[in-house]
Amino acid sequence: MTFKNLKELDTTESRSCALVFNFNNKELIKIKSVFRLSGISDIIILKNDNLNTPIKDILNDNLLEDSKEKINSRAIIFNNIESRKISAVSDNLKKLKVQRPLLATVTETSINWDLKNLLYNLQEEAISLNSSKISIHKNS
Template identity: 35%
Template sequence: MELINERLILAYGLNDMEKEKLNSVLSKQGILPCKVMEKNLGELTIKEILCNIEAKESNIELPHEKLLLFNNYQDKQLYALIDSIKEVKDPQTILATVTKTSINWTLRYLLQHLIEEREAYRER
């Protein structure tokens, strides 16, 4: 499946103050505010979230994690962006990019996968 060409940051699990600080940094750089992913989007794929598909009612439990998911950023842009937001993000926040594979995963599956990757990395 194709990637979505819009340059966007999807955010999950941030509190209001964290969202405000992040969006302030983004605004100063002329970047759109982050798009917040709520728990009710857990069963939607990342592509559906990027395309603004309406969420279905869902009672699934999503992990209590913080995630910033970057869509359509080139490596150089991404590294500069991460450097600029590192002061306003929680050190435990998971950072990831949308890939040709992950765009087809549900938010719930992506979070589970990223948590497993983080734990495997910590064990090494």
């Protein structure tokens, strides 16, 4: 029987990283500092050129740069990051007044989607959440 160090078993699913899409340089500086404070050091910066790349390929550093489409939304997609770190990132982005991006985690389903499909789904989800009306009843 042989044993391997867990760090040597670098499978796509175990890579702890954040995919950062469509932020300008000023915002990226803030985001990188928030990630550093939250203990997230592996950051993959993506742009519209990468929209046709499957998430699994992005996690393996195999980026396509052939997309002519454009998506204006900004997004942060977490892969194998603890929920407390994700919450810390979200809270600290608010404190630094970074406009709230679309936030997601890579799932068993979305890992096989291309970036464009994932972003479209996130946009639809955001629209759906924003359009639902919640009434708050006050006790008199």
